[in-house]
Amino acid sequence: MRNKVIMLSVCALALAMPLAAQRPAPASMPGNFTFIPKADLEAMMGPTRGDRAVRVVPIAGGAQLGAFILHYEKMKAEGPNSFYHGEIDELYYVIRGEGTALLGGELENNPVWNDPSALNFKTITGPTASGRMKGYTMQKWSAGDVIIVPAGVPHMIGWEVTVPNDILRVVVDPKSRLNKISSRAEAVAQAGLQAPAPTQPAAAPRPAAPNMPGTFTYIPKADLEALMKGNIGDTPARVVPTANGSKLGAFVLHMEPRKHAGGPVTSFYHSEVTELYYVVRGGGTAMMGGELEKATWDDSNSASIRNVRGPSVNGTMKNAQQMKFAAGDAFIVTPGIPHSVTYEVNETTDIIRVVVDPKGSLTLK
Numbered sequence: 519m520r521n522k523v524i525m526l527s528v529c530a531l532a533l534a535m536p537l538a539a540q541r542p543a544p545a546s547m548p549g550n551f552t553f554i555p556k557a558d559l560e561a562m563m564g565p566t567r568g569d570r571a572v573r574v575v576p577i578a579g580g581a582q583l584g585a586f587i588l589h590y591e592k593m594k595a596e597g598p599n600s601f602y603h604g605e606i607d608e609l610y611y612v613i614r615g616e617g618t619a620l621l622g623g624e625l626e627n628n629p630v631w632n633d634p635s636a637l638n639f640k641t642i643t644g645p646t647a648s649g650r651m652k653g654y655t656m657q658k659w660s661a662g663d664v665i666i667v668p669a670g671v672p673h674m675i676g677w678e679v680t681v682p683n684d685i686l687r688v689v690v691d692p693k694s695r696l697n698k699i700s701s702r703a704e705a706v707a708q709a710g711l712q713a714p715a716p717t718q719p720a721a722a723p724r725p726a727a728p729n730m731p732g733t734f735t736y737i738p739k740a741d742l743e744a745l746m747k748g749n750i751g752d753t754p755a756r757v758v759p760t761a762n763g764s765k766l767g768a769f770v771l772h773m774e775p776r777k778h779a780g781g782p783v784t785s786f787y788h789s790e791v792t793e794l795y796y797v798v799r800g801g802g803t804a805m806m807g808g809e810l811e812k813a814t815w816d817d818s819n820s821a822s823i824r825n826v827r828g829p830s831v832n833g834t835m836k837n838a839q840q841m842k843f844a845a846g847d848a849f850i851v852t853p854g855i856p857h858s859v860t861y862e863v864n865e866t867t868d869i870i871r872v873v874v875d876p877k878g879s880l881t882l883k
Contacts, residue, residue, distance in 0.1 A: 543831040545809035546787060547854020549578070554585055556846030558702045562587035562709060563684045567676075569642050570709045574691070574699040577792040578853045579876055584689035584696060585794060585848055586642070590617065590679040598654065600674035602729060604631070604645035607690040607760045608667045609768060609872050610675060611796060615683020616660040620674040621667070621736075624728035625649030631724045637713040644695035647726035655734075662739030662798075664768050664870070668760040670730020686848070688794050688872045690766065732760065737768055745770035746798075746868040750860065752826050757875070757883045765880055767873035769826070773800070773863045783835040785858035786816065791828040792874040793851045795859065800867025801844035805858040806851070808837035828879040 552575050562570040567590055574584040588610070598620055629649030632639060639645070651672050659665060659675075667673045675685065689696070699705050735758050745753045750773050757767035783805055810833030816823050823830060835856050843849065851857050859869070873880070 541815040543813040543815050545811070545813050545833070546856060547789065549852035549854040550575070551806045551852070551855050551857065552850040553841055554848040554850070556844065558705065559587055559686070559846065559848065561702060562589070562705065564589045564591070567591060567593070568709070569687065570705070571641065571696070571699045572705050573850065574689070574696050575850055576694070576698070577874065578790070580694060581876070582691040582694045582696060582698065583792055583794060583850055583874060584691060584699070585850070586687035586689060588675065588685040588687045589683065590615070590676040591682050592679055593676065594678040595674065595676070598651040598674060598677070599649070600651050600672055601625070601646045601648040602672045603643060603669050604647060604730070605669050605692055605695065606644045607669055607766050609688040609766060610665040610667070611686040611688070611870055612659055612661050612663045613684045613686055614661050615679065615685070616681040617658070617679035617683060618677050619657045619659055619665065620651055620654040620677045621657050621665070621671070621734040622655050623651055623653030623672055625672055625726070626652050626728065629726040629728060631726050633721070637711060640695065640697050641708055641711070644691060649726070657736050660739070662742060664737040664742065664755070666735040666737070666756065666758055666766055666768065668732035668758070668766070670732045670761070671734050672729055673734065686796055690760070690874050742770055742870070746772050748772070750774055752871065754825060754883045757873070757880050759878070759882065763878045765875040765878045765882065767875060767880060769871035769873060771795070771859065771869040771871045773802070773860050773867040775865055776860065776863045778862050783838065783858055783861060784832065785835050785856055786810070786827070786830045786832040787856045788827055788853050789829045789831060790853055790875065790877050790879060792853060794848060794872040795851070796848045796870045796872070797843055797845050798868045798870055799845050800863065800865045801842070802863040802867055803861050804841045804843060805835055805838040805861045806841050806855065807839050808835055808856055810834060810856050811836050825881050828875055
């Protein structure tokens with residue numbers, strides 16, 4: 519009887535232990551990180567109007583994540599002729615400039631799908647329906663604002679531009695329709711492409727729906743700056759639903775100066791979430807890649823997992839690379855890649871963290 523009581527006590531103790539302590543995890547998962555220096559982003563900033571890829575890289579589930587620069591000179595469109603993407607979700611962060619977007623509503627005048635053999639299909643848009651917008655919202659934007667546009671939502675970001683702009687356009691390409699861009703040389707080469715002359719008559723356009731389920735989200739600079747104060751934090755500004763149960767989030771990662779104390783670096787990787795970090799101000803050194811020793815799953819019930827990180831694995835980093843970053847740089851971290859962005863921080867630093875959550879694990883905000 520005494521042995522039975524001891525056995526029951528041990529079982530109860532095991533159940534009471536944190537979930538992470540009971541679940542060993544892989545040291546890492548297949549994936550990669552991509553560093554995008556400020557100079558590579560600036561290389562796509564004009565001088566002419568354009569939407570140009572800087573990087574398009576594979577992420578989990580056969581999808582891709584793209585970093586583009588959308589550049590407009592001062593202009594005003596003649597009419598609300600625009601489009602929605604059938605698959606691609608987008609987040610726009612305004613680096614500089616001012617203007618007005620047309621967002622939402624629907625397309626009238628018999629909208630049609632674009633030609634899949636067209637140059638833009640593989641370089642910018644993926645499947646896209648075009649028509650004349652109606653029932654839209656006019657939304658002014660300026661430097662520091664964010665606009666999220668899920669697939670199926672009509673939009674015209676540059677309807678009017680009053681101050682020449684550059685916008686970081688983050689693209690979630692779930693079916694990998696876009697050309698992969700892994701270097702500055704490939705980005706420059708694609709930006710210089712000209713549409714080839716048609717070799718055969720174009721197929722008859724396919725009719726499209728006026729719109730698809732979804733809505734746009736506007737995040738003013740003031741809302742983001744409110745999170746860029748106080749203690750170190752990785753805080754959601756918005757987390758919104760996109761297609762097929764996935765979510766897209768805009769976070770602010772705020773860091774005060776710190777030096778690493780030496781010794782082992784404890785950190786984590788995400789098993790589902792992909793991230794793009796854009797450094798608004800500040801700089802420091804991140805630790806990226808390698809693997810985790812004594813890797814264990816984090817407690818799925820913790821607030822950090824539910825609100826910020828999604829399912830994650832923690833441990834001690836081994837064989838990681840040091841990556842210095844500064845204002846204007848960006849980097850992409852796919853699932854399974856250990857990382858510590860706060861390893862060393864040289865000055866007060868604020869980063870826009872774009873989160874792709876394919877399984878909808880994070881709490882909506």
